Amino acid sequence: MKLKRTHYCAQLNKDNVGQEVVVCGWVHSRRDHGGVIFIDLRDKGDILQVVFDAKFEVAHKLRSEYVLSVKGKIRRRPLDTENPQLKTGEIELVAEEVELLNKSLTPPFEISEKTKTSEEIRLKYRYLDLRRPQLLKNFSLRHKVSKIIRDILDKRGFIEVETPILTKSTPEGARDYLVPSRVNPGEFFALPQSPQLFKQLLMVAGMDKYFQICKCFRDEDLRADRQPEFTQVDMEMSFVDEEVIFAVVEEIISTLFQQVLNKKITLPFPRLSHGEAMEKYGTDKPDLRFGLEIIDLSGIMSNCQFKVFKGAVKKGGKVRGLRVKGGFSRKEIEEMTAWIASFGAKGLAWMKVTSEGLESNITKFFSKEELQQIQDKMQGEEGDLLLFVADKEKIVNNSLANLRLYLAEKKKLINSDNFHFSWIIDFPLLEYSEEEKRLQALHHPFTSPKEEDICLLSESPQKVRSRAYDLVLNGYELGGGSIRIHNASLQREMFNVLGISDAQAEQKFGFLLKALDFGAPPHGGIALGLDRLIMLMVGADSIRDVIAFPKTQKAICLLTESPSLVTEKQLQELHIKLDIVE
Numbered sequence: 188m189k190l191k192r193t194h195y196c197a198q199l200n201k202d203n204v205g206q207e208v209v210v211c212g213w214v215h216s217r218r219d220h221g222g223v224i225f226i227d228l229r230d231k232g233d234i235l236q237v238v239f240d241a242k243f244e245v246a247h248k249l250r251s252e253y254v255l256s257v258k259g260k261i262r263r264r265p266l267d268t269e270n271p272q273l274k275t276g277e278i279e280l281v282a283e284e285v286e287l288l289n290k291s292l293t294p295p296f297e298i299s300e301k302t303k304t305s306e307e308i309r310l311k312y313r314y315l316d317l318r319r320p321q322l323l324k325n326f327s328l329r330h331k332v333s334k335i336i337r338d339i340l341d342k343r344g345f346i347e348v349e350t351p352i353l354t355k356s357t358p359e360g361a362r363d364y365l366v367p368s369r370v371n372p373g374e375f376f377a378l379p380q381s382p383q384l385f386k387q388l389l390m391v392a393g394m395d396k397y398f399q400i401c402k403c404f405r406d407e408d409l410r411a412d413r414q415p416e417f418t419q420v421d422m423e424m425s426f427v428d429e430e431v432i433f434a435v436v437e438e439i440i441s442t443l444f445q446q447v448l449n450k451k452i453t454l455p456f457p458r459l460s461h462g463e464a465m466e467k468y469g470t471d472k473p474d475l476r477f478g479l480e481i482i483d484l485s486g487i488m489s490n491c492q493f494k495v496f497k498g499a500v501k502k503g504g505k506v507r508g509l510r511v512k513g514g515f516s517r518k519e520i521e522e523m524t525a526w527i528a529s530f531g532a533k534g535l536a537w538m539k540v541t542s543e544g545l546e547s548n549i550t551k552f553f554s555k556e557e558l559q560q561i562q563d564k565m566q567g568e569e570g571d572l573l574l575f576v577a578d579k580e581k582i583v584n585n586s587l588a589n590l591r592l593y594l595a596e597k598k599k600l601i602n603s604d605n606f607h608f609s610w611i612i613d614f615p616l617l618e619y620s621e622e623e624k625r626l627q628a629l630h631h632p633f634t635s636p637k638e639e640d641i642c643l644l645s646e647s648p649q650k651v652r653s654r655a656y657d658l659v660l661n662g663y664e665l666g667g668g669s670i671r672i673h674n675a676s677l678q679r680e681m682f683n684v685l686g687i688s689d690a691q692a693e694q695k696f697g698f699l700l701k702a703l704d705f706g707a708p709p710h711g712g713i714a715l716g717l718d719r720l721i722m723l724m725v726g727a728d729s730i731r732d733v734i735a736f737p738k739t740q741k742a743i744c745l746l747t748e749s750p751s752l753v754t755e756k757q758l759q760e761l762h763i764k765l766d767i768v769e
Contacts, residue, residue, distance in 0.1 A: 190256035190286045196228065196235040201277050203261045210235060210280065211256045211288075213318065214249050215298070228255065228280075229298075232320035236264070236279040245287055252291035252298065252315075258284040306731070311745040313736055325733050329721045331447055333400055336420055339439050345396040345422070350385035352378060352402070357695050358632075358687075361405035364415070372762040378404035381714060383631060384699055386423040387671055390710040391702045398422045400717065409740045412663060412719055412730050416738075422668075423712035429656060429670065432713055433610065436658060436666070439715075440608065448724060450606065456658070460613040469507075469588030471614070474662030475607040477600040479591045481584075483507050484575070487560050493552035495534070499577035507583050508575040510565045511594055515572050526593065527576070532586035536575040540567040592662065603726065609659050616640075616653040617684070625686050630655045632681055633699075634669040635711075641677070648684050658715070660723055668713025675703035 192211045199208065212230030224239040224246040237257055239246035249255070259282045270276035296304035298318050309316040316322060337347070356363045356377035363377040379385075381403050389397045399421045406415060420439075424431065433455065441452040457475075464471050467480045488496035488506040496506045515523075524535040538547040538561070545558045545567070553561070565573050576586045595601050616636050617626045626648060628634060636644060640651040654670035672678045678700060682692040692700065721733040731737040738744055758765065 188256060188286065188288060190258050190284065192256070195233065196230050197233040197274050199235060199261060199275055199278060199280075201263065204263055204278065205260065207258070207260050207283075208280065209256060209258045210237075212254070213291075213298075214251055214253045214255065216251070217249055219247075224249075226255075228257065229318075229320075232318075232323035233275070234273055235275045236270075236273075237282055238279050239282045239285070243282060243285060245285055246282075249287075250291065250293070252294055252318075253287065254289040254291070256286040256288055257282050307739070307745060310731075310737070310739065313746045317735065322732065325721065325725050325727065326735065328447060328725055329717075329733060332443055332721060332724070333717070335443055335446060336400070336439055339442060340396075340398045340422070340435075343396065343435065345398045346394065347399055348389060348394065348397050349399060350379070350382040350389075350401065354379050354385075355695075357384070361407045364404045364406050367761040367763055369761050380405050381419065382421050383633060384696075386421060386712060387633065387699065387707075387710065388702055390423055390425045390673075391705065391707045393425075395425050396423075397712075406742075409738070409742060412722065414718065414730060414734060414737055415742045417730070417734075418717040419666075420715040420717050421712070422714070423710060425708040425710045427670075427709075427711055429612075429654065429711070432668065432711055433656075436713060436715070440658075443720075443724075444606065452606065452608065456608040456610050458610040458612055461611055461615065462613065464611050465584055468591065469584035469586075470662075471611050471657065472659045472662060472664045473588075473609070474592065474595070474601070475609055475659075476602060476605045476661060477595050479509055479511070479595060479600070481507050481509060481587050481591065482565050484561060484564060487557060487564060488577070491553055491557055493549055495536070496575070496577045499579075502579075504578050505580045505583045506575060506577040507587055508565060508573055509587060509591060509594065510567055511572045511574065511598070512568075512570065513572075513598060514570060520572075523574070523590065523593070527586050527590050530586040530589050531578070531582040532576050533578060534576075535590075536577070538567075538573040538575075540569055540571040540573065542569055545573070605661075606723070607661060608665075611657040611659055612655075613637075614653045614655045614657075615649065616651040616655075617648050619649065626684060628681075628685060629653065630667065630669055632685055632687075633671050633678070635672045635677075636681075644680060644684060654711070656713075658713070660720075663719055663723060664716075665720055665723075666713050666715035668711065670709070670711035673703060673707040673709050675700050675707075678703060 190209045193209045196210055210228060212228045215227040215229040215234055218225040222241050226237040226239065226249060227234045228237050257280060259280045261278050262281055264277060264279050294315055295308055295312055296302045298315060300319060300321050353366060353376040356365065356375065361380055366376040366378065368374045368376060382399060382401055386397055401419060401421055402416055403419055404416050437454050437456060441454055444450045444452045461471055464473050466483065469481050484506045485500050489500045491497050499506055520537055527535050536549055538545040538550060540562060545562055550558060567573055576583045615629055616634065618629045620627045635654045637652045637654055643651050656668060657664050658666040672681060679692060718730040718733055722730045725733065727733055736746060
């Protein structure tokens with residue numbers, strides 16, 4: 188390479204007019220105007236127009252994504268030819284010398300934000316997809332966010348410590364990714380779902396304040412905001428309570444949004460109890476950018492003559508609803524009914540508020556007093572639509588939580604420029620698993636119960652509240668954490684409540700229990716999902732747009748075609764014999 192770069196495209200402007208510079212990059216587009224050829228040269232997502240006299244033979248051969256180094260002088264663009272869409276739109280480079288550094292095959296899709304190519308093709312050629320300006324900006328922002336986080340935590344006295352990737356398989360929630368051990372036949376490592384146990388051990392070790400921007404792995408069903416491997420900002424602190432942890436996180440978030448997006452975030456973040464969030468929004472990660480709160484009508488419906496509502500309440504279920512402003516056609520209501528069925532709802536009842544009262548095909552089953560109570564409870568006004576779901580509480584909440592988002596999108600109630608944070612607190616410590624027919628930890632088995640509820644752990648475990656907390660942003664769980672159990676006897680009691688025998692606890696968690704017996708300090712922490720945070724900050728629809736080499740929803744890397752088969756020799760070295768059931 189003879190022509191060494193002096194400037195990046197974005198560094199050049201009208202102040203550089205008359206200067207001789209060298210720029211390097213890819214041919215973004217080429218336009219032949221007869222006696223002159225124009226090339227849009229792209230580097231790091233920015234573009235500079237380069238003007239070639241027709242005497243440059245190489246200019247006639249240039250094609251999309253060829254790699255060039257160009258030397259020349261900067262000049263102002265002729266009047267009325269400026270391009271305000273570009274940072275360099277007032278200037279152009281008049282080529283004096285050009286070096287063709289590499290040719291390119293015809294790309295399988297246009298390297299621009301306008302490309303309509305399927306995600307599968309873009310992921311297969313991810314190295315080309317990453318050349319698109321928006322993705323390059325996403326990763327520049329991600330770098331800046333990581334640096335700011337490190338700087339804040341460094342100033343607060345945190346130290347960054349790496350924890351193992353090959354570790355022990357422990358029952359922490361999701362399914363583990365397992366790695367067979369060649370030197371210990373029949374035994375396996377697990378990839379960490381989180382550094383949970385190691386960061387607690389670091390607190391026992393006296394590290395006081397630990398953090399790590401780390402990779403985590405979970406073998407679970409995927410969706411737009413999940414990947415089998417993901418990155419989290421992991422923190423743990425000794426001798427703290429919830430308020431200290433909230434303050435650290437709020438400083439990080441407010442600083443990030445101010446410095447990166449120039450947005451002021453109001454502090455402190457509002458707090459909702461888990462019960463309040465479920466009752467008002469049907470979910471523990473509510474989007475608070477709009478209203479549409481869920482209204483409980485179970486009391487009114489318990490003695491009505493409409494069997495669907497009355498029967499649901501009698502069986503211990505709930506009747507809850509939403510009030511929506513604006514008219515809806517019968518077809519739109521039928522579409523909502525069909526859509527909500529995917530969340531378990533057996534139907535969607537409705538009433539319209541008119542000047543004469545409530546109208547519907549079910550109002551005949553209610554007395555005038557009951558209809559008035561319904562309208563008053565839901566604060567129904569003329570023109571409103573009242574929607575109802577009756578079933579088990581879990582199905583009602585899930586259905587209405589998703590219907591609430593559906594209606595907000597349809598009615599354009601969401602301001603995408605708003606960022607509404609909230610803390611969800613006072614979670615139940617345990618939940619009953621219908622699938623496994625036993626109690627499970629709602630977060631993980633190392634979460635401390637509230638001190639005033641510890642006495643309920645043996646007799647009424649489902650009434651125990653935890654010292655867990657989640658940070659929610661615009662309907663996404665951005666992070667979660669808790670104050671941990673630091674007493675070995677309480678940790679053993681927790682294991683017993685979860686059906687983990689003393690022998691099983693010793694086998695799976697003996698190293699933790701032993702560590703807690705050596706003067707473990709009170710401690711707690713939180714993990715923030717870095718991928719999800721960046722996704723929301725850049726306004727992407729999927730975390731795949733902020734991860735350099737992501738997997739598909741089937742956990743496949745289309746670029747490297749992995750996972751893939753391995754040789755019989757490799758399997759033999761690991762003492763593994765495959766028995767695949769079709």
